[in-house]
Amino acid sequence: MHALKYRFNYLFRSTIGLALVAISLIAIVTAIWGMLSGPMVEWGVRDIVVRFLGMQLHPAEREGRIIMLYHSIAMAVVAIEVYFITGKMDMEGHQQSTINATVTAGYIISMFFGLAFAYFGHNFVFHGLYLFGLSLMFFSGILLAAALWPWKKKYRIHDNSYSQTRGGVSLERVAFFIMAAATLGSALFGAVTGSYWGNGHETFLAEDLIREPHKNPLQLAIIGHLHIMLTLIAVALTLIIGRWVDFKGILHKVAMPLMIVGTIIITLGVWAVVPFEPIAHTIIYAGSVLVMLAALMLVIFTWNKLIQTGLEKKGIQKGNFWQNVKALVYDPLPFGATWQMVFMNFTVSGIGIFMAVKLDEIFRVWPAREERIVLTGHWHILSGIIATIILLYFADLAGLKGRARIWFGWSVIVFSDIAFAAVTIFAIKRLFVGESEQQMLVNWSMLIADAALALVLVAIAMFLLWRLFDLFKNDGRWMRELDEQGLQIEPCKPVHSSTALSAVRPELDEGV
Amino acid sequence: MKVFKMGKILFCIILILAVTGCASGQASSRTPPPVIDTGIDPEDWARVPAGEFLEGLNHHEVMIDYDYEIMLTDVTNAQFARYLNQALQTGELKLRDGNILAHYPGDPFHSYNHEVEIPAGDYLHMPLSDPGVRIEFDGSSFYPKDGYAYHPVVLVSWFGAKAFCEFYDWRLPLEFEWEKAARGTDGRAYPWGDEIARNNANYYSSHDLFEKIAGGLGDTTPVGFYNGDTYEGYQTLDSPSPFGLYDMAGNVWQWAGDIYEDTHLRYMRGGSKENYEYNLRTWTRNNASPGYSSPNVGFRCVRDAAP
Numbered sequence: 001m002h003a004l005k006y007r008f009n010y011l012f013r014s015t016i017g018l019a020l021v022a023i024s025l026i027a028i029v030t031a032i033w034g035m036l037s038g039p040m041v042e043w044g045v046r047d048i049v050v051r052f053l054g055m056q057l058h059p060a061e062r063e064g065r066i067i068m069l070y071h072s073i074a075m076a077v078v079a080i081e082v083y084f085i086t087g088k089m090d091m092e093g094h095q096q097s098t099i100n101a102t103v104t105a106g107y108i109i110s111m112f113f114g115l116a117f118a119y120f121g122h123n124f125v126f127h128g129l130y131l132f133g134l135s136l137m138f139f140s141g142i143l144l145a146a147a148l149w150p151w152k153k154k155y156r157i158h159d160n161s162y163s164q165t166r167g168g169v170s171l172e173r174v175a176f177f178i179m180a181a182a183t184l185g186s187a188l189f190g191a192v193t194g195s196y197w198g199n200g201h202e203t204f205l206a207e208d209l210i211r212e213p214h215k216n217p218l219q220l221a222i223i224g225h226l227h228i229m230l231t232l233i234a235v236a237l238t239l240i241i242g243r244w245v246d247f248k249g250i251l252h253k254v255a256m257p258l259m260i261v262g263t264i265i266i267t268l269g270v271w272a273v274v275p276f277e278p279i280a281h282t283i284i285y286a287g288s289v290l291v292m293l294a295a296l297m298l299v300i301f302t303w304n305k306l307i308q309t310g311l312e313k314k315g316i317q318k319g320n321f322w323q324n325v326k327a328l329v330y331d332p333l334p335f336g337a338t339w340q341m342v343f344m345n346f347t348v349s350g351i352g353i354f355m356a357v358k359l360d361e362i363f364r365v366w367p368a369r370e371e372r373i374v375l376t377g378h379w380h381i382l383s384g385i386i387a388t389i390i391l392l393y394f395a396d397l398a399g400l401k402g403r404a405r406i407w408f409g410w411s412v413i414v415f416s417d418i419a420f421a422a423v424t425i426f427a428i429k430r431l432f433v434g435e436s437e438q439q440m441l442v443n444w445s446m447l448i449a450d451a452a453l454a455l456v457l458v459a460i461a462m463f464l465l466w467r468l469f470d471l472f473k474n475d476g477r478w479m480r481e482l483d484e485q486g487l488q489i490e491p492c493k494p495v496h497s498s499t500a501l502s503a504v505r506p507e508l509d510e511g512v
Numbered sequence: 513m514k515v516f517k518m519g520k521i522l523f524c525i526i527l528i529l530a531v532t533g534c535a536s537g538q539a540s541s542r543t544p545p546p547v548i549d550t551g552i553d554p555e556d557w558a559r560v561p562a563g564e565f566l567e568g569l570n571h572h573e574v575m576i577d578y579d580y581e582i583m584l585t586d587v588t589n590a591q592f593a594r595y596l597n598q599a600l601q602t603g604e605l606k607l608r609d610g611n612i613l614a615h616y617p618g619d620p621f622h623s624y625n626h627e628v629e630i631p632a633g634d635y636l637h638m639p640l641s642d643p644g645v646r647i648e649f650d651g652s653s654f655y656p657k658d659g660y661a662y663h664p665v666v667l668v669s670w671f672g673a674k675a676f677c678e679f680y681d682w683r684l685p686l687e688f689e690w691e692k693a694a695r696g697t698d699g700r701a702y703p704w705g706d707e708i709a710r711n712n713a714n715y716y717s718s719h720d721l722f723e724k725i726a727g728g729l730g731d732t733t734p735v736g737f738y739n740g741d742t743y744e745g746y747q748t749l750d751s752p753s754p755f756g757l758y759d760m761a762g763n764v765w766q767w768a769g770d771i772y773e774d775t776h777l778r779y780m781r782g783g784s785k786e787n788y789e790y791n792l793r794t795w796t797r798n799n800a801s802p803g804y805s806s807p808n809v810g811f812r813c814v815r816d817a818a819p
Contacts, residue, residue: 041788042717059701059708059793060569202570211799213624213774278625360626367765367780367800367809369787435786436644436807 007471010478014485015087017478018100019394020467022076022083025111027464029076031457033069039450055119064203068118068130074229075107075137078183080390081236082144088243089176090155095147099140106136138187145180148173161248163256171256172247176239178260182267183232189271190225193218207372211364220274228270230382231291235263237389238295241337244393245302255297262290292349295341302338303328332409333400337392340385343417347424348382366430377427381420388416391460398467399477411459419452544659545722545731548743552736554591554662556584558693558755559817565692566699568795574688579817582685582693585735585758586664586766586810587676589646589656595676596647596654604679606634607649610641616671624774628801636803637672644807646732663732664764664810670778670802673767673811682813684769687797689814690781694761695794696754702792703753703760712751713738713762714785715792721746723785730785732807735759761792764810776801784808 011017034040035049036057050057057065082103086096110133117126149155156168163171193201196218206223209215215223239259247255265287273280310327311319319327329335355363355374363371395408426445433441470476559581567574596612599605606613618632640649645667646660668676670684677683685693694703702708710718714733717723721743723730736758737743740750753760765780777799783792786808790796800806 037788059706059790062790063569204569208797211626211775211777213627213772360628364626364628364777365801365804367798367804367806368777369791369798434642434644436642 003474006479006482010471010482012104013097013100014482015083015100016394016398016481016485018083018104019080020398020464021104022080022107023391023394024464024468025108026073026076027460029069029073029111029115039446053120056121057119061118063205063208065118066205067203068114071134072111072114074233075110075134077233077386077390078137079103079107080394081233081240082140084240084393085144085176085236086147088240089148089173091147095143099143099147102136102140102143106133106138106140109133109136134191138184138191141180141184141187145177145184148177148180150174150177159248161252163253171260172239172242172252175256175259175263176236178263179232179235179239182263183229183236186225186228186232186267186270189221189228193221193225207375210371210375211368217274220277224270224273224280228267230379230386231266231270231288232263234382234386235259235291237386238291238298238341241302241341241389241393242298244337244396245298245305245334247298247301249301251297251301255294258290258297259294262287262292262294266291299338299341302334306331306335332406332413333392333396336409336413337389339413340389340392340416343420344382344385347420348378348385351424351428352378362431370430374427377423381423384416384420388412388456391463395463398463399481400463404463404466408459408463412456415452415455415459419449419456422446422449422452543725544657545663545725546744547659548662548734548737550662550734550736550739550741552585552739552758554583554585554588554735557581557815558584558757560689560693560755563697565695565697567688567691569793571699574692576688576692580689580814581817582689582755582757582814583812584756586764586812587673588662588735589665590661592665592668592676593647593654593656595679599675599679600654604675605637607640608634611639612637612672614671614675619771619776620773621776622774627774628776630776630802635671636669636805637675638668639805642667642805642807660732662734664735664759666732666764666807666810667805668767668809668811669805670767670800672805674769676811677769677813680813682815684767684811685814686770687768687779687781690766690768691794693755693757693814694753694782698754700754700794702751702794703757704749704751708761708789708792709749711738711747711749713759713783713789713792715762715783715789716786718762718785718789732763732785735763737763761794762787764808765798765806767809767811778802780809 009017011021032049032053036046040046040049049055083100086099110130113126113129113133117123117130150169150173155170155173157164157170158168165171197203201218204219204222206226209219209223212219242252242255266284267287269280269283269287272283307319307324307327310330311317311323314323314327316323351374363374391412392409395405400408422445426442426449429438429441429445467478470478473479559579560576562577562579564573564575566572596605599614600607604614613634614637616630616633616635619630621627621629621631638645638647640647646657646663646665647654648657674684695701700706702712704712711720714720714722714730714737716730718730720730720733720737722733725731738748738751738758741748751761752758760782762783763785764782765784766782768779768781770779778801780798780800781794781796783789783796783798791798800809
């Protein structure tokens, strides 16, 4: 009984355990639902899965199913970020446990009942429970924003190397708070519109409306909602990675105000899509520039730190170019997390900007279905990049060391980037090849993308299996992590997570 | 040593990709398809009576208060080649740099966001030099390529499709007309019902006879192919719409005649051989600029019903 209780405590109360459960659930959902599309359809796998699980896939309900699937996965991703935030930021122990418990109940309920409603017949009790789960997520967001309130005296900082006001208010904490508040408002932006479902608001996928010259306010609100939520997930992750690498110094002092102002401007810009659509994009671009500059500063800081500490380890005072590169890539986890932010510019931001500039001249000459492929590829890649950054950070948090750390890190980076590059080439293939001659390019890009993604999934599966087997050991790593977070003896003991977490990631604190 | 091992693994992966990728690529080379008589006459028309139907994903009730007739199948290469020969004789078409062009009087233009002006002028009807074209020109007349006479004509722009229909005093179907003809009045998802099987229609990876011959993304199927017959061992399901139309889902997208305010884009319906099945749902829309032509886009015409 104690063994079960300890394991339950670990999986549902510790930061690592909670994140592990959420990642595992996402992996299971992705593994099953991934078999319903793409090459799995071509190979007949979808038909087998549908029959075996008793799914009901009415053609007219595809849009609604996809919306619920996206929400189910997104809620789990948001929960993981919340665990990381409550684990990283100073707050009361009861706040951490209440927020974690609420967000956990929220994402599990919305995921389970959302998917049950969407794919296994329409029991409207399940739909109600799905909405209840989403409501719990929202409530946990309110609790998180309250816990992050940066103007409390006890959260003032006295270390000058971090961005702060004259009164000692941490601007990083302000950035976290603004992100949380903006997420709440943006969730409402979609929820209020969604609540009109059945009263005139009809299900649609945003990518199907791209070329409609006249969109109604509810449609604009939903399009804004999905864009801002993904943006804020990315902002939150950038801030989390900043905490991981102990972002500080002059770059931190510049980056945090940029992040705060940028987040506010982007959010207001997206909300302005409904009343002021013609100028909303300009506002969003302005905010995006500020946020991306802040992220760039994080990357510069991290890479500089990795080089410095790598060289110090080798006893080199000033390295040449190749020594610097070797030191930079020595540890693939922190390097990979920031490299993916850079890589995003090639496969997401760069393509997006090119598309915006050449929209009427090139992309709107193509059929809408081609533009739709570019758009869906664009945000699938962005979501994929976010997922890889989370995984790289989590692998460090979970204590992956030695050769396994190197293999896992590089597998995720190299194979995911190959897959994202291949998908990008597939999406913009019309720039290089006509429809009558595209066969070879389609075959190759799809084959490379599928193979590379499969290899990423193998790496993730091996990593998760390692943690699963560990749970069967009485003195496994999980036990030490439980101890480190003070949950084994005193479950409600306040946690000062920065100390607790640094214990399981000595490599980074030591400078890799 | 470690680097060497990783290198070997990477080499193996690249080798596997190279072998499978090349194999897929080689399969795409085109050979003339078998000539198949489906027994469905592309010269036939179906009558759609006046009345309401359930439109779109959300089943809005839409009234069409007149009878009309619509072609039983897509316009074929044989029909389009015949038209080109007739129109060339009357001087309505121009041949320039391997392209077929003709005059279009232009659209009203409102300078709306992303709206592109379509002024009066000569516009592309069919790029004869495109390798996907199934019609050839020998310097004096047009004729369909071997094996493709009864396949739907492709690589016809909206201008070309409209010109074809109007040449015979017909017109392109409006989106509502097309959808009603495709799904009837009971709100079904596909022309034949609510479920789709691989031998209902020609879509991406439907493994039809012509896909096996051409490989990969496949090829068009002859009009009326999905009529329940078996061809060279390939069993089809009879898949007409409630009004007896064939190929209203898959094979090629079909141009619609609507010109909407504030946009220069023209709409298409039906999905094609290169789309997944959800694109074949009767309410799915696609659009492109009117000068766009593709190996996946064809059309059919409508005409006023005989009294």
